[in-house]
Amino acid sequence: MNGRATTGRPPTERGRRKRGALVQAAREVFEERGFEDTRIAGITGRAGVAYGSFYTYFDSKEAIFHEVAKGVAGEMFDAARSAAPPGTEPIDRIRHATGRFLDAYRDNARIMQVIEQISPRHPLFRSLFLEIRGLFVERIVAGTRRLQEEGVASSDIDVAATASMLGGMVEHTARMLYLYGEEHDPEVVVETATRLWARGIGLDYEDPPRSPEEVGVRDGK
Amino acid sequence: MNGRATTGRPPTERGRRKRGALVQAAREVFEERGFEDTRIAGITGRAGVAYGSFYTYFDSKEAIFHEVAKGVAGEMFDAARSAAPPGTEPIDRIRHATGRFLDAYRDNARIMQVIEQISPRHPLFRSLFLEIRGLFVERIVAGTRRLQEEGVASSDIDVAATASMLGGMVEHTARMLYLYGEEHDPEVVVETATRLWARGIGLDYEDPPRSPEEVGVRDGK
């Protein structure tokens, strides 16, 4: 990063468009080929931009990947923050959170995989990856503590470990579904996750009290 | 893979030793640097073998990685197959399986990560990765069905989805612990996983009935 490339957003409309085209093209190519196998020429070719123009906007392959990854992180953060409407029942909240996370992961699975791929050797992306995951787990921790205070969740569980594992369960499921082609009925997945989660923290889980549509899950992009 | 390298075991003792040294060195270097950043020279250097000799034993970098990966798969398979002694209570069986898997993952985490890293672009390793995981999940499926037949586990659950998710939960936990440095008390992890698992399939889980040592968990390789 030698500072030659425009640091912030380029000032002109044309520049903004070109930069955006590069980021979009980069995301596609990174998803298709991974980080190492992505060539700058591949990005510029897809963006319809001259090779050298890449370096007008980004200092390196890492830099544009960071840009892509930040966008992904934003989307995942939004999904993690999305809460069910006030007054929603605990189990529906869990169902909602699970569904939103799966939806978000579905849209970002391949690029998330690339972020994870390079994270061992790029601390920056490792952090980003852990932050995305961390936020989701934090929400589970907070939600579980609230349920404990309300007296509906078991009070004898290790909330941190439990939240990490339940979050991991959903994340891993997302990976299997969207990266490794494991096939399950989406409703069954959400319902099974909800059951495991609810029972795991000591809620009384019975048959799905309402259809998934009613709680806004699986909005199908 | 042009078949130039010895296909089976090399006939001489010396050759066998060299080949073994290469595989061992390769595993170490792959763990340290990942697949892309591993150099043939790095492997031969660590193995104390001449550069050119590499191609006497292996056709390519992929070939030796495959050899390494097969070894890892074997170790993981063994862990997945390990069952608690006959007569063990269901919850102790779960605790046992969880502990064995975590132990096996701890010993193979880094190389598993590398296998996963390259799996998107190498169908062979993708299959291997899925097989390792698949065997573990199959065992959960079988175990759960047995518990259903015995009438101790809920009968209304989707066993395939449940097993995939519980397996994923444990696997993801292993990743967080051994690859991303998430810190948890190992006993708490095993116990929390056991609780989530047991409750999730409808068993009556209460306080840990015995200390972890007694069921052979955390055997420290």
Added chain:
Amino acid sequence: MNGRATTGRPPTERGRRKRGALVQAAREVFEERGFEDTRIAGITGRAGVAYGSFYTYFDSKEAIFHEVAKGVAGEMFDAARSAAPPGTEPIDRIRHATGRFLDAYRDNARIMQVIEQISPRHPLFRSLFLEIRGLFVERIVAGTRRLQEEGVASSDIDVAATASMLGGMVEHTARMLYLYGEEHDPEVVVETATRLWARGIGLDYEDPPRSPEEVGVRDGK
């Protein structure tokens, strides 16, 4: 050089200022980084001028360097032409010329070095470099011939070779002092050069008439 840039002086005051700023900035950057390592962006950045404007005033990096070099040549020419007041004694004339040359070189050493650096591959700058040097040597030739005619300098010397060598001696001394950090007392340098020069052409050089501190009592011979 396609002639797109304004050939002569730009007509407007604003343009003249910009051009001047570019030349001044160019000289500084060339001095600091040499020709190859100087970037157009470095020049425009220091001049506070838009990148693209550079080509409004100059056709190429060579063109602006030529402009800079011409300025340097002018300064050096002035120094070479500077003669001691009429009636000055021969040795004082030599001392004067030496001092003026050293002063001029001190002010232009770094850029002179750059001119010389690129001279092997740019005939234009090679000529310029040789002209600067040539004028100085010519003055020495003329002065020496005059002294020969006056009967105070040896008549059996090859004036061209002698002048070239004496000029080179002073020039080389300037290079060592101002480019390579060789440390000498400036007065000693001037005096030593004067002595070598004077004695070399056969003048009677005795004690420096202006430095009473200097010891140096010569043998009567």
Added chain:
Amino acid sequence: MNGRATTGRPPTERGRRKRGALVQAAREVFEERGFEDTRIAGITGRAGVAYGSFYTYFDSKEAIFHEVAKGVAGEMFDAARSAAPPGTEPIDRIRHATGRFLDAYRDNARIMQVIEQISPRHPLFRSLFLEIRGLFVERIVAGTRRLQEEGVASSDIDVAATASMLGGMVEHTARMLYLYGEEHDPEVVVETATRLWARGIGLDYEDPPRSPEEVGVRDGK
């Protein structure tokens, strides 16, 4: 310098030959094009070696240039150290030293120029350049002091400054002759230099007492 290239001399005869061919080719190309304009491909092409083989022997363009420069320094050192036979008269010693230096410079002029060219930005080569020059000047200092002790050279001169300037005079003359095409009769040059030098340090210089051949000057490589 990442240490991949063979550090010392390559062990095999073949390797030695290849390395030598590269150094020889490099010297030629550096002389023709200067440091910046020399391409690795130019060196390997001339040496009849594959592009990649360059990096088997050298880590970088700087590394091979250093090798070339060390060779040149060696030749120049030898010339500087060369002394006239015992019993040679002082003026003949000066004539000898001058001639040897000019001969050595003639053979190394272009590469010396390249060393100087890059010296401002490469401290290593700057040192080398100054060492070459320094040794020659030291010899002059030593010789002059001896002549002072013998009572034949002026005792009131600043030997360090005088030696630097006389050495610089010869060096500069060499540059003009061999780099800038200034034309002088070689014998006249040697004789003029000898005269200026001798008279400058106070020796009684008269007409050349013998022909240059007799003192081993201008040995034509």
Added chain:
DNA sequence: CATGAATGAGAGTTCATTCAT
């Protein structure tokens, strides 16, 4: 078989110059 030098097709990055606005 053992050895390690030889090979050369890329890869990312630079930057003088051009050109659209």
Added chain:
DNA sequence: TATGAATGAACTCTCATTCAT
């Protein structure tokens, strides 16, 4: 004229694989 983004040829260095010894 002023601006700064656009262009793409060029360059160095890498390294899996081959091959001569």
